Amino acid sequence: MTDASHLPNRNDVPEELTWDLTKIFKDDAAWEAAFKDVQGELPKLEQLKGTLGNSSTTLLHGIKTILGVYRKLESVYVYASMKSDQDTNNSTYLALDSRASSLYAKVAAATSFFDPEVLAIDEKQLAHFIANEPDLAQYKHYLEQITRQRAHVLPAEQEKLLAGAQDVFSASQDTFNVLTNSDMEYPFVENEDGEMVRLSNGLYSILLESTDRELRQGAFEAMYQTYGQFKNTLATTLSGEIKRHNFMAQVHHYQDAKEAALSANNIPHVVYDNLIKAVNEHLPLLHRYVKLRKKILGVEKLHTWDMYAPLTGEPKISYTYDEARVEAKKALAPLGPDYLEHVDEIFNNRYIDVVENKGKRSGAYSGGGYDTPPYELLNWQDNINNLYTLVHETGHSMHSWYTRHNQEYVYGAYPIFVAEIASTTNENILTEYLLKTQTDPEVRAFILNYYLDGFKGTIFRQTQFAEFEQWIHEQDAAGQPLTSEVMSDFYGKLNQRYYGEALTKDPQIADEWARIPHFYYNYYVYQYSTGFAAATTLADGVTKGKEGAQEAYINYLKSGSSMDPIDTMKQAGVDMTETAYLDQAFSIFEERLNELEQLIDHK
Known part of the structure; x- marks a missing residue:
């Protein structure tokens, strides 16, 4: 863990290692002017209400006006949030961030009439509007995304009633968040320095990766002792959330909650079903990896608290930030000169905020908006993990760069279903390069395990979550009560089926469902698995020089939200309604597992 007392203040960080937000607004005064400009648009938005269905002209005017306001608002919001992220102790920028969020909420409220009014336009009339107004043509897919829900939208008064009950419907998730983030009091545990400190979710993740087995066990048992005291309450909150999902799906005339959730991005249910089926067929590979983990750690019994322990130690290679930029470009060379040219732009124009400083937001992300550079936030440390982070976030940034330079604002973002594919493809290309x-056998072992562990934690683990999520929705729909005993019994057996006999059956892991916030997100987690598998397949095609693979990949980056994500990926060469991309990903996992097993055997 980084000692905060040794971190520099924000003002002491060299300018070349900070992002240049003057590319968004020259100064705070310019931001204030833009903020007031958006505020001044609010009355214009209100005036649009009730006009969209009058004619093709009024519909076009409404779309362009609303999108224009959101475009300006986006830069206002991005500047404020990123200024706040660079130093969360700075009250000036905390205030700007709060004001930007409040303004966003006001704009959303002022435009809430848009979807219902578009849906109120007769289907034939809307087609007539589009046919007779050439400038509406570019919004055809945008309008289709709204009108696709026509059969699932209730009469206006009923939708208004449901909307007014959102605070009631969100009570289960709100209670879970307050209980687990505020009211739960975790016990004290020993940390790496031998100090007794209060456990937290963040510290728990760190201690599970400790080389000290007793520390791992202590953290694990303390965490589940805490959750175990509240598992009946947490079963009630989760059950309430699942009931909400099923209720909303039923009243909106969906077959089930899964269909309702997947319909947002027009994802066929077969994508979800194929994922669970393919992963279950390949569970023997995970069992082999768990068995290898047990062998490398040299333990008589492999426990759940051993599943995140480092296997190979720190590798013999590390990178300064400057060295990492050079290495990243070498690794990404298979994506072509145009791609590398824009990587250079990101690396050399202060788009990246590099080092940690006091108050800076932790972690890493790629951010920005349609009219801004694709910024990146890092908290740099000289190691190979940070090289992977740089390449990962640059994958997101390049996705944003290509999308924003090839799509109009209306399609200038990309859906979550494809968002992680670009970043993870970059990681896979880096792995292949390394x-x-x-x-060096030790370095290769580290790289191989880095990939295998990521695969395990994403494709296998997130699919396990997806399988559990589907089961609890089905149980509730069938009228079966979701008690803590019922959920723990199923989850414990599911966990053992996934990880196999090499993993000891620790009773606490049966309660893991109680601490996973993603189960409140409504069929969300499967996208991590499908995205990782698609990225593995795409990277394999690019690095092996498969004909057309590079061009198809760049076209995927350019597509934004101009088509449904399934069609976007088909054009990139990955049909996610079939299982071939999953089979290819498992083939690469097995190939790298074979090599790691051989390296360990020859030690």
């Missing part, structure tokens, strides 16, 4: 250039 395996081609690093010959």
